[in-house]
Amino acid sequence: TEWCLFRPLRASPPLYPLVATFGLSLVVHDVLLAWMGPAEVFAPRFPGLKGSMQMGEDFFPLWQLVTLLLGPLVWLALHLLLTQTRWGRQVRAATQDREMLDALGVNPAPLMMGVVVLGCGLAGLAGALQLPREPANLQMDLQMVVETFVVVVMGGLGSISGAFFAAVLIGCVHAFGIYLFPQATLVLIFLTMAMVLAWRPQGLMGELPGAAPREEVTTFQGWTSHRVLFMATGLAWLVLSVGMTWVDEYTQHVLEDVFIMMLFGISLQAMMALSGWVSFGHAAYFGLGAYAAALSHVHWSFNAWQAALGGMVCAGAAAYAMSGLLQRSAGVYLAMLSLAFAQMVWAGASQWISLTGGDNGLIGLQLLPNASRTVFQWTLITLSALALLGLARLVRSSMGAALQAGRDAPLRAMASGLQVRTLNNRVFLLSAIVAGLAGSLWAISKGAVFPSVASVAKSVDALMIVLLGGVHHVLGALSGSAFLVGVGSEMGRHFEYWRGFLGLLIMLLMVFAPEGIWGWRRRQLQRLGDKA
Structure with missing residues (x-):
């Protein structure tokens, strides 16, 4: 796993190894499903430890x-190691300067391999210690990953003592x-993490993060002509509007999911591509929009469009309340702070x-x-068409250029007179409102x-x-939604282990095409042009 998955992604931004790891978890999930079956697996108590x-x-x-004794012992052993x-x-x-260590004659590859093996071994030990409390099941991985992230980020990245x-x-x-x-109880854990990160954005014992590695391609790609994009979008709208009435009911529902998730994806894409903010909890605004639409209909008899407007207002208000807190964080800490808010919304629901x-x-x-x-x-x-055109227009506007300048060189942008914090707040609020609209449409x-x-x-x-x-x-969210929702739905109908296949595709994309489907296509066209 370290050789074929993590090593090619070492120079990538931290988001890509995380997504590749998620794909790996999908593969492991279906491998265990095929091997052990869907039933829970009970384990006996440890020999000699059955008494009290x-x-x-x-x-x-x-x-x-x-177990209580092993925790401090493992921490002490790691600290001494x-x-x-x-x-x-x-x-x-x-971890501090891999190139310098290599120049001094120490090969960092075996070191990183050893770290991965040690980490996986400790994870296996934790799973074995958990068995007397909870039987092994296929649903325990995601919740455990979230709690582990909470502990690591709250303690501070790179700090063993902080994690302890x-x-x-x-x-x-x-x-x-x-x-x-x-x-x-569910709210308190993530509320604690949010309070710690608000007090110390780098965690209890962590250090402020340095500049993260960036992608080679940070300029927004798409049609250079707005007229071509407008005509293509109009033609696609006409074809889909007419074709929606001809397909069967199941296909209609799948297409609805594709467009709703496309709106949701565009909301996150605008924030990630223009401001560089990565959110692990963008579902908070999607969920707030959905619940606001549903509750306004239940209690005040709102119709669909009034409910959708209520969902947008609710999501926007929540984002406004969170914007000041998120501005104080960056990188993984910002992503985990957004996850904490999303988990509080989920726990409240x-x-x-x-x-x-x-x-x-x-x-x-x-x-x-x-x-x-x-x-x-x-x-x-x-x-969906308006959101696509709006994203293309925003990218090519003066505001979009200012956002990208603040993303790539924030100090230089502020020295030039740009209000980077204000611009980031605006795109964040816009992103949350569109996510709230997508959630409202989901409820409808x-x-x-x-x-x-x-x-x-x-x-x-x-x-x-x-x-x-x-x-x-510009077409990234549309293509990703069609692939994830459309292909996933069809595979789920005909293939029992579709999650594992999807996870394998995710890992391949992260390793060989981290810039996505359209980025991979552009790179292939460039290679063909160079050969010609």
């Missing part, structure tokens, strides 16, 4: 006490939260049963009468809303759409 020990009036399982051994000093040197103390803090918050606030219905959701929404389905589909296609289309609309999986879907199509291409 009395402490006062309470009895504690021996395996639990051993990295600070007191030659290998540890070389690893720290490789962050884990202790999260454990205490979780334990006391169950006792004091049982209805808000899951646990605020009196308002949201909890896991049962809000169902039976009559936002869209059957007679208006065709009108809704035409409106959806029109909104489905007639039901569940907490999953604000989940990590939905945020990952938006990231996948943008990265698969290409962050810096």
Whole structure:
């Protein structure tokens, strides 16, 4: 895995290895499904640790006490390994300046291989220690990944001690939260992370991040002529509007999902491509838009378009409240702060049963009468076309140029008189409003809303759409949505292990075409031109 997946992505921005790892998790998920089956796997207690020990009036399982002891021991061993051994000093040197270490005669490749092996081994140890508490199942990976991210980022990237103390803090918050606030346990964990990052954007014991490696191609790609783009979009709108009435009902619903997720992807693409902000929690605004539309219909009998407007206002208000906090962070810390907010929205939707219905959701929404389905589909296609044209216009505008200047050289842009923070806030608010519109349209289309609309999986879907199509291409969100939703839906109908196949495609794209489908196409055309 390190040789064929992580090594080619070492010089890439941190987002690409993360997405490739997500693709790997999809492959592992389906491999385990084929090998072990969908049922939970129960493991026996560790030999010799089946008893308990009395402490006062309470009895504690021996395996639990051993687990409590192993945590500090592993931290101490890692700390000594990295600070007191030659290998540890070389690893720290490789993380700070790999080229200089190579110039001094130390090959960094085996060091990185050892770090990956050590990390995977510790992850396996943690999984084995978790088995007495929870049987192994196919759904435990995503939640564990999120909690691990929380611990690492809260502690500070690169700090073993920070991760240890962050884990202790999260454990205490979780334990006391169950006792004091049982209805808000999920919210408390991510609220704690948000408070820590607001106080120290670099984490408890981390250092402020330096400049992250950037992609080779940062200029936005697409048609150079607005007239050509306008004509092509108009022709596509006409074909889709007419063709939508000819296809069967299942295909209509798939196309609706494609266009809604395209809107969602465009909202994230505008922020990523122009301001350089990467969000792991963009589903927060999608979910707020969906729930605002549903609740306004349930309580105030709003029609579909009033509900959609309410969803946009709600998402925009939430983004306005978060913008000042996000401005203080950068890179992975900003992405994780956005994830914390999304998880708080998801946790609130899951646990605020009196308002949201909890896991049962809000169902039976009559936002869209059957007679208006065709009108809704035409409106959806029109909104998607307008969003596409609006993105192209924004990129070529003076505001788009200023945003890209602030993204590439923020200090130089501010010295030139550009209000970089204000510009970033504007594109962030616009992005959240469009995401809220997409969430509202999702609620209108489905007639039901569940907490999953604000989940990590939905945020990952938006990231996948943008990265698969290409962050810096005007058609990136459209291509990524068609691939992820359309191809995924068809594969899911005919192939049981479609997640693994999709994960394999994601890994191949990240390794061989990190610039996305359109970037790969442009590179191939350049090679053909050079040969000619």
